[in-house]
Amino acid sequence: MKFNEYILTSKSICNINLKERTKKLYMYLFNQYIVPYFLDFDMAKLDEAILQDFLIYLANKDLSTNTIKLIWRILKTIIKDNKLNISFDDIIIPKTHEKQVDAFTKIEQKQIEDKLNVDRSPKHIGIVLALYLGLRLGETLALKWEDIDFSGKVVNIRRTVYVDKNKLNYSTPKTKSSIRTIPLPFFLEVLLRKIKKKSNCEFVVSHKDKPIVPRTYQHFFKSLQNKARILKPKGFHSLRHSFATRAIECGIDIKSLADILGHKNPTVTLNRYAHSMMEYKKTIMNKIGRLYN
Numbered sequence: 001m002k003f004n005e006y007i008l009t010s011k012s013i014c015n016i017n018l019k020e021r022t023k024k025l026y027m028y029l030f031n032q033y034i035v036p037y038f039l040d041f042d043m044a045k046l047d048e049a050i051l052q053d054f055l056i057y058l059a060n061k062d063l064s065t066n067t068i069k070l071i072w073r074i075l076k077t078i079i080k081d082n083k084l085n086i087s088f089d090d091i092i093i094p095k096t097h098e099k100q101v102d103a104f105t106k107i108e109q110k111q112i113e114d115k116l117n118v119d120r121s122p123k124h125i126g127i128v129l130a131l132y133l134g135l136r137l138g139e140t141l142a143l144k145w146e147d148i149d150f151s152g153k154v155v156n157i158r159r160t161v162y163v164d165k166n167k168l169n170y171s172t173p174k175t176k177s178s179i180r181t182i183p184l185p186f187f188l189e190v191l192l193r194k195i196k197k198k199s200n201c202e203f204v205v206s207h208k209d210k211p212i213v214p215r216t217y218q219h220f221f222k223s224l225q226n227k228a229r230i231l232k233p234k235g236f237h238s239l240r241h242s243f244a245t246r247a248i249e250c251g252i253d254i255k256s257l258a259d260i261l262g263h264k265n266p267t268v269t270l271n272r273y274a275h276s277m278m279e280y281k282k283t284i285m286n287k288i289g290r291l292y293n
Contacts, residue, residue: 019171021162029071033058046084049131051075059094068093101272103236103241111228122195123212126205130239133182134247134261136234137214137222138162142170143204145196153184157262161214168211178262193214244269249283 037054054075058068072093079086104112109131116124126140135143140162147156157180159170173179184192192204200209205217212220218236225233240261247257258266258272270277 019174020164020171021171022166022174026074029067030074031060033071034075039251041159043084046079046086048087048091051086051088053089053157054160055094059096063096065093065096068096101241101245101275102238103245103276104230104234104238108228108230109242109246109284111230112225114205115224115228120198121208122201123220124224125191125195126212126217127224127239128188128191129205130236131243132185132188134240134242134243136160136240137177137217139173141203141205141214141217144202145199146202147206148192150184150189150193153186153189155182155184157182161211163213163215168213173262175262175264177264180259180262182260184276192231207235245276248280251280 017030037057049060055068055072058071063071064118074089113131116127125216126195129140129143130137131137133155137158139157142159142161143155144159147158148176149156157178158172160178161168161170163169195204199206201211203211205212221239222233244257244261247260254270254277258269261269
């Protein structure tokens with residue numbers, strides 16, 4: 001049986017227990033990487049060596065280790081559901097290098113902040129939230145005023161937003177670690193209090209008292225970078241990377257940073273921001289060196 005016929009018998013990637021957004025991610029990865037590789041393949045010839053070659057193929061696609069693991073999970077589930085006699089014990093998932101994060105320099109960050117009119121615009125405050133709380137785009141645009149505990153001086157991240165069929169959809173974050181509570185810096189508390197007084201929207205980041213579509217906000221951020229004369233504009237996620245980089249420069253410990261960012265494992269944080277850690281280490285070593293007399 002050819003793979004394109006074989007997959008029709010599997011219901012693995014349409015698991016009813018998955019969130020709709022997760023199903024779509026699985027289907028995308030399935031159609032993007034698994035189907036093209038095995039499309040005309042005779043499934044009777046499938047063995048461990050072929051599966052290992054497939055994982056190496058994925059690694060050469062410059063995919064992250066986590067993405068490769070997810071694709072492998074999908075494929076394994078399909079194989080198990082169809083009761084193929086395949087052993088996975090000796091198959092190794094190749095480790096790929098963590099991609100270099102693209103953070104703003106301190107000068108670029110200052111240029112962006114100079115263009116922000118945060119005390120008057122509920123639209124601009126989203127950029128500050130990402131820069132100083134390390135929020136993802138979906139988390140930023142899904143943040144409601146009820147999520148900000150002014151008395152406790154914390155921000156509760158409880159949902160994210162995504163677009164499906166041209167409609168805004170709000171759901172809990174994909175992982176448990178993404179549901180978190182972040183301390184609220186004093187300067188940001190002051191800014192948010194000012195904006196809340198003028199806001200008629202339940203969402204913190206809004207435009208004309210309405211929530212903002214993620215793609216629209218990405219365009220807005222790119223436009224703002226052009227006005228700030230950023231030579232090489234970056235994506236919104238670079239604000240989150242910039243927060244992490246500044247936090248390390250200020251001496252934060254990796255476990256605390258991982259908790260704030262919503263990473264499941266501090267090792268992920270350490271690997272992703274190793275370059276920033278090296279600069280921090282150099283600073284510390286020079287401070288220690290000054291003790292020499």
